[in-house]
Amino acid sequence: MALVKAAVVVLDCAEPHKLAHFYRQLLDGELSGDASADLVEVRSADGVRIAFRRDGNATPPSWPRPESTLQAHLVLLVEDLDEAERRVVDLGGLPIETRDPAGPYEERGYADPAGHSFTLRLSLPPED
Incomplete structure (x- = not known):
């Protein structure tokens, strides 16, 4: 039996409730914690859990500037990159990597409203 049952990524930010609202809408999830809480968590119906402390x-991470390192990075799997991009931008996210990336995946880079980077990656349907 596994000792660890789940993991939660926690992002530090100045306004956890505000940032959690962005991800709640993006993931179509549920919010736990009120506006005055120092730790707020979002859970999606698919079991994705992200918390905000x-x-x-x-201060916002400075990636993708060449002099900076990537401290943490979320990869969100989506079925339609264009639709997901429209949703991210409508919610206040910003594109940060607009060129087509080299490699085996179709993906695009963004920053959330607090400046944390994340990638939308095309999730291919499983092969039968």
Whole structure:
């Protein structure tokens, strides 16, 4: 029996409830924690869990600038890149990597409203 049952990615930010609202809408999930909470979590129907912790000194990551390193990065699997991109931008996300990436995946890079980077990656249907 596995000791660890699940994992939660926690992103530091100045306004956890505001950032959780962005991801709640993007993932069509449920929010746990109120506006004054220092830790707010979003859970999607598919079991994705992301939490947001208040850090009064939080500064946005500077990736993808060449002098910076990638501290953490979310990859969100989607069935339609164009539709997902429209949703991200409508919710306040920003495209940060618009060129077609080299490699085996179709993906696009974005920043959430607090500046954390994430990738939308095309999820191919399973082969029968």
